[in-house]
Amino acid sequence: MHFSNEVGESLTYKFAQAAGKMRAEGREIISLGLGEPDFQTPEYVIKATETALENGFTHYSPSQGLPELREKIAGDYRQRYHKDFNASQVIVLPGIKSAVYTALAAILEPFDKVVNISPYYVSYPAMIKLAEPTAEIVNVKLQSDFSLDLQYLLEQLTEDKKCILLNSPNNPTGMMLTKDEVRAIVDACVKNHIYIIADEVYEKLVYSGYRHTSFAEYEQAKELLILTNGYSKSHAMTGFRLGYAVAPNAVVVKMNRIQQHVNTNTCTFIQKGACSIYENEPVHIKEYVAKLEQRVDFWDKQMNGLSYIRGRKPQAGFFYFADISETKMDSNSFCVKLLESTGIASTPGIAFGADWDHYVRFSIAVEMDVLERAASLMRELEKDF
Numbered sequence: 001m002h003f004s005n006e007v008g009e010s011l012t013y014k015f016a017q018a019a020g021k022m023r024a025e026g027r028e029i030i031s032l033g034l035g036e037p038d039f040q041t042p043e044y045v046i047k048a049t050e051t052a053l054e055n056g057f058t059h060y061s062p063s064q065g066l067p068e069l070r071e072k073i074a075g076d077y078r079q080r081y082h083k084d085f086n087a088s089q090v091i092v093l094p095g096i097k098s099a100v101y102t103a104l105a106a107i108l109e110p111f112d113k114v115v116n117i118s119p120y121y122v123s124y125p126a127m128i129k130l131a132e133p134t135a136e137i138v139n140v141k142l143q144s145d146f147s148l149d150l151q152y153l154l155e156q157l158t159e160d161k162k163c164i165l166l167n168s169p170n171n172p173t174g175m176m177l178t179k180d181e182v183r184a185i186v187d188a189c190v191k192n193h194i195y196i197i198a199d200e201v202y203e204k205l206v207y208s209g210y211r212h213t214s215f216a217e218y219e220q221a222k223e224l225l226i227l228t229n230g231y232s233k234s235h236a237m238t239g240f241r242l243g244y245a246v247a248p249n250a251v252v253v254k255m256n257r258i259q260q261h262v263n264t265n266t267c268t269f270i271q272k273g274a275c276s277i278y279e280n281e282p283v284h285i286k287e288y289v290a291k292l293e294q295r296v297d298f299w300d301k302q303m304n305g306l307s308y309i310r311g312r313k314p315q316a317g318f319f320y321f322a323d324i325s326e327t328k329m330d331s332n333s334f335c336v337k338l339l340e341s342t343g344i345a346s347t348p349g350i351a352f353g354a355d356w357d358h359y360v361r362f363s364i365a366v367e368m369d370v371l372e373r374a375a376s377l378m379r380e381l382e383k384d385f
């Protein structure tokens, strides 16, 4: 297989591993690198998964996913958006990453062009190149306030593009596309027959005063829209490896063929356990978002109080993407210095695109006292810049 440059080691893992090694050597490490919710998986999911194991859900499931779970997912989209969603359009996969990759593998053909918004989720370029090594990635850079140059993006959405990959709310910026932007992207994609892969994994972690617009709202996109989502972030289920895609039937058929030959199916008892998500009120999410919001307010004040960092408060999720141009360091060197001098693990901006080498990403999915400690260590570093 051709391993293009894009299929490199994930920088988020690289720094997490370096931090892990230092911790094993006895250093105090503050982990603001990997994006993992710090709350517990809801008890009802654990119980339902245990019950599924006890009740014999320990064999293969249909490759596309348990009909019961697919029906619940489709029902949720019908209830939230419009009546056109049905279970045949849903495929359950081992994680949202797997859903995005499998969608790309199902639709991409040699030399296809993929529009990718930068900064992007670390794995998107690798996923594109693994799915189709000859694919051309057309990066569209956000502006320095993380807003979209909509006019420029629309100019890129021409007939020669196969798909656009979007992640709103976004990792790493925490920003969301506006309703008008979503609408304009849908119109341009429908006009030029471009697939939209909308990764909406952070849609439930939106701060007060903001509203997320899902691509699912637009019925006219249904022949081209591939929604990817799951429970990793909203229900702290990163270790369950469970996600799904809701896509046009022809795409699902191809994704299912890939699944049959690569995974057979997604873990059966975990799928059964996940059905409980649709039978219980997600009360924990409100509490968690309130906590995240408190932390983000704190972190934003702290970062903008430092001489060497400038940040912008996100609208959703648990990441904070900050400008470190003042340090005159590239993002890798900055993250190494931060780790070595303070024990704080972060992720270099370059992981999210070559244009973002003067940025650093912090995860705020840690308790407030951890953030307080991190902020005080970062104040001490001020003398070095």
Ligand SMILES: Cc1ncc(COP(=O)(O)O)c(C=O)c1O
Pocket (backbone or CB within 6 Å): 035, 094, 095, 096, 097, 098, 121, 167, 171, 199, 201, 230, 231, 232, 238, 241, 242, 243
């Ligand atoms: C945008 C985005 N998509 C997908 C994922 C991965 O989700 P999963 O763990 O379900 O594969 C993440 C996790 O960081 C993410 O930020």
